[in-house]
Amino acid sequence: MSAVTTTSSAVNRVTPAAWPRGGGRGAGCAGAGSRAPRPRRAPRGGAPRRRAPAAGASADDEDLRGNAGGLVEEAVATASAFLDGGPVASYESRGSRRELTAARGGDTAVPLVVMVDGGTMSAAELLAGALQDRCRAVLVGSRTFGKGTVQQPSRLADGGVLELTVGRYYTPDGRSPDGTGLQPDVAAADPAAADGLALRVLSGLGARP
Known part of the structure; x- marks a missing residue:
């Protein structure tokens, strides 16, 4: 987990009204605040990376790209x-x-951005979908993988383990990402520019009048 500190002159703030829509459900409804984020655990498959926004704003960036x-x-x-x-x-x-x-x-006050891509799947999609549906975070990036099934391990006679699909997950709004994935609220047409876009959105969320 690494932090990147930027200065206000290095970031062109993107306010909610100017976000490029990506088809997600959370755009425009995430709240803003100024409290520092609390420590928390991250899903396995790659710990989310945290970034600091522009000077004068306190916000959080959860990086779930490539998180299985x-x-x-x-x-x-x-x-x-x-x-x-x-x-x-x-x-x-x-x-x-x-x-x-x-x-x-x-912490329901700190502005929050969650970065996603085609490698975001399973429990990472569950996390992203929950924060999006609850209007708690803005998803930035590209459509997620689309693996929303519940798998149960079964021990085989030879000592191996077979994972059986026994159900399907749903977000708080009743959506299943299985097969379709989650659409971000702010789409990054160029994956290489996603980091900068996330910082701009964070700055917009944390901006004070």
């Missing part, structure tokens, strides 16, 4: 750092439905 996910519990724990309770996801397995909820007390 990991344990669902860790995705819920990460979401809990930015939510004050409420739904994170749900899944249906063997005819029953289970709700996954965030713990109370998360």
Whole structure:
């Protein structure tokens, strides 16, 4: 996890009204604030990288690009750092439905951007979808991979492990990323420019009149 500090002169701020829309559901509804982010756990498959925004604003950037996910519990724990309770996801397995909820007390004020791409999948998509649907973060980048299935490991007689698909995940708004992925709120036409775009969005979120 590495931090990048920028100066206000190095960043062209992008306010919510000027964001290039990417088709996601969270654009324009993420709140702004000025409190520093709290430490939290990240899903396995690559820890999100945090960046600092332009001087005078406090915000957070979760980098989930190329993150293959990991344990669902860790995705819920990460979401809990930015939510004050409420739904994170749900899944249906063997005819029953289970709700996954965030713990109370998360930081709901710090501006938040989540970077995603075609390598963002599984539990990482669950995390991104929860923060997007709850209007807690702005997703920046490109469409995610689209793996929203629940897999259960089964031990084989020879000692191997077979993972069986037994269900499907849904975001708080009832969307399943399986097969379709999640669309970002701010699309990065050029992947190489995604980092700079995320910093500009962060600056817009953290800007004060």
